[in-house]
Amino acid sequence: MSRNPTRFDITRALFVGATAGLAASFVMNVFQEAVEHFGPDDGGDDSGAEPATVQAAEGLASMVGADLPKAFRPAAGSAIHYAFGAMLGAGYAVMAEYEPRAAAGAGAGFGVTTAIVMDEAAVPAAGLSDAPWTFPLGTHAYALVSHLVFGMTVDAVRRGLYRAMLRVRF
Numbered sequence: 001m002s003r004n005p006t007r008f009d010i011t012r013a014l015f016v017g018a019t020a021g022l023a024a025s026f027v028m029n030v031f032q033e034a035v036e037h038f039g040p041d042d043g044g045d046d047s048g049a050e051p052a053t054v055q056a057a058e059g060l061a062s063m064v065g066a067d068l069p070k071a072f073r074p075a076a077g078s079a080i081h082y083a084f085g086a087m088l089g090a091g092y093a094v095m096a097e098y099e100p101r102a103a104a105g106a107g108a109g110f111g112v113t114t115a116i117v118m119d120e121a122a123v124p125a126a127g128l129s130d131a132p133w134t135f136p137l138g139t140h141a142y143a144l145v146s147h148l149v150f151g152m153t154v155d156a157v158r159r160g161l162y163r164a165m166l167r168v169r170f
Contacts (some may be wrong), residue, residue: 005097013093016161021089024153025082031149035142045126052128053077053084089115089154096158103155111151112144119143 005013050058050073057076061068068076090111096103100112119134120140132140 007123009097010094012165013097014090016158016165017090017093018086019089019161020093020154020157020162021086022082023157024089024150025085027153028085028146028150029081031137032146037147049129051077053080055128056060056080056126058117085150088150089158092151092154093158103158107151107153107155109151110154111148112150115144 049055054073054077057073058068061076068079082157092102092107119129120143123129124131
């Protein structure tokens with residue numbers, strides 16, 4: 001059952017969703033670092049290429065006529081990762097305001113969709129990674145589980161923030 005949210009509902013959803021997206025980006029990073037300790041096939045790209053987030057940061061810098069110093073590349077890549085997580089979280093929360101069924105599955109559907117759209121389509125289409133069929137199945141599974149962690153964390157934090165706001169009559 002969809003509804004017609006007010007401007008306040010949308011503004012609140014943007015704030016809550018962006019906050020949830022930041023938290024979920026952090027949890028996703030922690031998850032990925034933990035998985036790296038389980039073996040050599042961590043789903044990473046062994047080609048020596050910069051991570052997609054770093055490549056995106058370099059692309060943004062060059063668009064404004066700047067050169068991204070090598071020392072700043074990891075931080076710039078993290079900034080891209082967190083900014084994108086906040087944006088995705090905000091979008092998810094607004095979507096859930098309009099159509100509460102979008103939040104069914106505790107964010108799992110959102111996580112799977114994010115993995116498919118971003119890792120399998122948008123990132124390769126932008127030239128930030130090789131084509132999906134060039135990666136082993138384990139890499140796809142790693143990305144899918146990482147994005148499930150992201151999506152489910154966004155949903156859990158979003159719901160928790162809404163509950164907290166109700167308690168303080170925000």
